[in-house]
Amino acid sequence: MSFDIALRRRLGARDIALTFKADDGLTVLFGPSGAGKTSVLNMVAGLLTPDAGHVRVGGATLFDAAARVDVAPERRRIGYVFQDGRLFPHLRVRANLLYGWRLAAEADRWIGLDEVVAFLGLGELLDRWPRSLSGGEAQRVAIGRALLSGARTLLMDEPLASLDASRRGEIIAVIERVRDDLKLPILYVTHDPAEAERLGTQLVAMG
């Protein structure tokens, strides 16, 4: 069982709630804008505390309101591609990519800088500051940063939203490899039915 999730959280006037279990593979989370997909990802990552429920990933309990378990985000070993990139503005692209990699134990690293740079096409960007990147370039760096952190679980919030078709294809191929060869549980948000179709092992609808 890769995900066993039951969450409830109040945000302003809205109540975000979701319960699902998913087997190994890539779980696509879909739903209309504002349904609460990003909020769920934040709760799984440990950045937002649920009001009630539990989060179990790959058998490990990361959060359990009843049992008062709440593993710190940095110990959840989750790679998160944020919807809005969130690159560190004071670090060059290379340092952004290596931020998590440097913190990971040697044994946990399942991909290297060179490979990431190659399939994301980041070669010429390594010495640039994030603010000078185009929208798609920033998104690719964010994907690379999450992959390089040696995570055991991936959360991806519309990672391909503003990328062109050929680049998408290359990245999808890598995600498939992570899903099939490394067998990492992946929680994936997308609005693109074709993407959901191709990548998803299962679908969870929200809202």
Add this chain to the structure above:
Amino acid sequence: MSFDIALRRRLGARDIALTFKADDGLTVLFGPSGAGKTSVLNMVAGLLTPDAGHVRVGGATLFDAAARVDVAPERRRIGYVFQDGRLFPHLRVRANLLYGWRLAAEADRWIGLDEVVAFLGLGELLDRWPRSLSGGEAQRVAIGRALLSGARTLLMDEPLASLDASRRGEIIAVIERVRDDLKLPILYVTHDPAEAERLGTQLVAMG
């Protein structure tokens, strides 16, 4: 002739250059990530000064390096949906939407707040601060803000990137109406072939 554009601009190590003329309707600008699409839009809007060339929209010269013409952005009457939203963080959603509308002459307003709120589904968001919006919600507000400014030209940088299919359909319908009934020139960036197919009167490739 809606667009007559010839531009060149150096950005760091890259040279962005594009020349095209387009008839009435919606011109789709497409190209890989980093090709310079956003830069071109910025130059048309007057936010980035080209090193050389000219920008003519609907017969009016907005920029001409040789003739030293450079119309100020606020007098170009261009509605711009930015790739990154750029909502004003210190104004509530309603004030964001009305920012340009209040500045437009009565006669130039071709859409009202109620209509925008209805087809973009913003009803419950009007009193919220931008920072609490979800990705797709913020994008919709950005679209509404540009439409409400009474612009004579629209620039849209992947406006539908993170919206679900049904919301997309509604917005596309409005864009078609603007294109066909109001006959505003629109310069539109997208990576989605289906979107380009459905909306584009013509296509311009970059990079």
Add this chain to the structure above:
Amino acid sequence: KPPLVLAAASLQESLSAAANAWAARRHERPVLSFAASSALARQVEAGVPADLFVSADEAWMDDVQRKGMVRAGTRVSFLRNQLVLIAPAGRGARMTIGRGFPLARALGNGRLAMADPDAVPAGRYGKAALTALGVWPAVAGRVVRAESVRAALALVARGEAPYGIVYATDARAERGVRVVGTFPVGSHPAITYPVALLKGGSAEAERFRRFLISPAGKAIFRRYGFGTR
């Protein structure tokens, strides 16, 4: 370790000269710290490791003594000063200062610069003198209360005030002002400067104190315009 002497700022030149003379007699030159008498007195009262205190003001020395910080029998008022009326150089007529002298008329709508009559010693002496001479009520509203005698002196030297009241020693050293009159000695309490050895003061400090109040020491101060007694 050389003795540490806390002394009123107005004694800066004269006491430094005295310390140099002391050093010339093959003594270690004392360390001199100049500040407002009030600040120094508070430091003494806080128990700082100083040896001698020279105040421009008997009241602060009284306070220090009351708090038990003075070595008994070492307090001597050894210097005197005079109070003078000054005007900017080249202006203002000489005035004979006596009962009801026409200071208010001379001021016109100008200001009279003096040190704060409620707080600073020079101001207190000035107010006492003007009161005794019966002119205080007429000029009180025109008084500019400067932070110190030096500041009052500067106001007159800059021409911001047509008249000022300062010590004779100050007026003497500033070329921008001239003395137009001297206050009669009886018009105000005697202006005297006490010195005392502080509790815990060293033997060398006591020797320096004795030098200051000796004829040789007093002669140095007279060179700077002080009277001695």
Add this chain to the structure above:
Amino acid sequence: MLTPEEWAIVALSLRVSGVAMAVTLPVAFGLAYLLSRGRFPGRSLVDAVVHLPLVLPPVVTGWLLLLAFGRNGPVGGWLEAAFGVSVIFRWTGAAIAAGIMALPLMVRAIRLSIDAVDRRLEGAARTLGAGPWRTFATITLPLCLPGVLAGLVLGFARSIGEFGATITFVSNIPGETRTLPIAIYSALQIPGNDDAVWRLAGLSVALSLAALVVSEWLARRGQDDRAGHVL
């Protein structure tokens, strides 16, 4: 509780600091904007001059003010000749001293905030039809409000505490230039008068505490609900 005389001192202090802030704030903002956005030769010089009142002992600043605004000084002479006004020995002079001493603190805080404004938002406002001035008033200014507020708090506190430059420049005239710190100083000069010192110092503290609480409340009102991010 307070004697009438103490009330008068507090009222004067508030008037002096209030006027000083009202006049200095626009100047500080202008300078901060210039230093943050301007690229002109002599920028470092302007920066340095703005910092001078901070670096020089207050007495020296007061003395320079006296030289400039005095009857024979360049500014003072001109004021006298042109308008027949004199600021020396007047509460207006105290306000000038307070404003000048507060200026560097205010400029720094405001500048820090202007530096941090995301200029792309200004571009967005331009495309929506706002000219440079309107963009400034509706986008730039509100976005750097935290810095303006911080500058105001620092400046007000500094001006309430201003002593050295004021007494040197405009002396200590009851009802005119005897602000709280000057009254405190006078009280300090008299042996055995510590009670009066403590009372007056307590008043200063109470005054700026009130200002502080108001400013915190204003800042909180503006910020917390906007933040919204729950991460």
Add this chain to the structure above:
Amino acid sequence: MLTPEEWAIVALSLRVSGVAMAVTLPVAFGLAYLLSRGRFPGRSLVDAVVHLPLVLPPVVTGWLLLLAFGRNGPVGGWLEAAFGVSVIFRWTGAAIAAGIMALPLMVRAIRLSIDAVDRRLEGAARTLGAGPWRTFATITLPLCLPGVLAGLVLGFARSIGEFGATITFVSNIPGETRTLPIAIYSALQIPGNDDAVWRLAGLSVALSLAALVVSEWLARRGQDDRAGHVL
């Protein structure tokens, strides 16, 4: 150009301000962080106490320091008993006075920058495996560096100019506590000695000008190339 005595005064001033900044900066940062992020009862009180040295006339602050650090004072007595050290009439005391007077300026500037840090970036660092401390050191701290620098510039300038609290607290002892402003005061006490005053004031100005230029250069180096946005 400078007399040996003047050199000694400059060196002492630099030492006093340098040590004051080195010690005060971490304290100021800690307080700014607490005030920006902390939510605890008594927060306003801490805020008020931090501002006190700004509000009170420096002489009063100096006197309070004297009472606290004097031989019979609570801190001074303890220092004496525990370590056998006394800061009174020592340059270390001057550094304490300079640091205390600079503290409020530094806290405000730094706090303004911490308030402006986008906390979502800290969240991102956490998901990448950085614990709270590492996140602080690699994300929060660098992002509020402009404020730290601004605080340092303000604080340094203020401490170079500090006079009232210093002379009240540690007197005017050549080679030990006679910093530049105190030397200027001493020179001012001697009528007709304006040349010396101007020389020393010029020295102060030159000193902080140098500090200012260095800080601007540091700030520029850090910022301009990162900004990158051409809009």
